Amino acid sequence: MTDTLDIKTAYPNRYYASYDTTATQPTTVTGWYDVWDMSDTSNVPAVSDMIPVTAEQWNDVSFHIGYGKGVKDGQIIDYVPPVPLTVQASYALDAARTFVQNDFILLGETPSQEWIDYQKALIAVVNGTSTTLPTAPQA
Template sequence: MSTLDNVPPASDMIAVTEAQWNDPTFRLPVGKGVKNKKIVDYTPPAYVAPLTDQATTALANARTYVQNNYTMLNEATPDAWVTYLKALMAIANGTDTKSKTLPSVPSAT
């Protein structure tokens, strides 16, 4: 740094030890957080896609399954699969706003 013009006041910074500063893994941009004015290890919570996105993915998979196992063989799609597809479509397109989880996949019959 050639200037201290944009350095915040010391009271707004967190002190680190020389050992922490010299540890290359300590300064990585992931895996650390600040808690109670101290640098701590941090693992962010797992990302969970919105239900509509989950339904869109499940719908694509279900359509492929039904097409490969029933439509291509010119067989009737079982009612359980039709119900499942319709439920996924309603969640994916926003018609169903009450469901909190995806419906169960029908058994592969």
């Protein structure tokens, strides 16, 4: 158990947001801490690795939420991290396969070479051998 005075000395502000200080910014807020209400701060990042949050911000439900906030240049901002390219390609590949199945295969038709090439390009992105997300052919 940590003494309350020691906590207030180590953490001069009551509320903090943590983030990965080594990540390229903007980066996601990874935790919210009311340190003065804690009996043990051994698992709390160092104060130098967090951003102080005001009581007004802490009590604002739209500000102090578990998602949608990030850190940039020492400020807490609205932030949704980008979807990784491989995930985008995976979603696009699922959609392309569904389209080809429904609009070609089930109708007894052969998919166009455009659709075959598109799926192969998406597979290359998913597998990490390409970094270019292709544009879907016209339906």
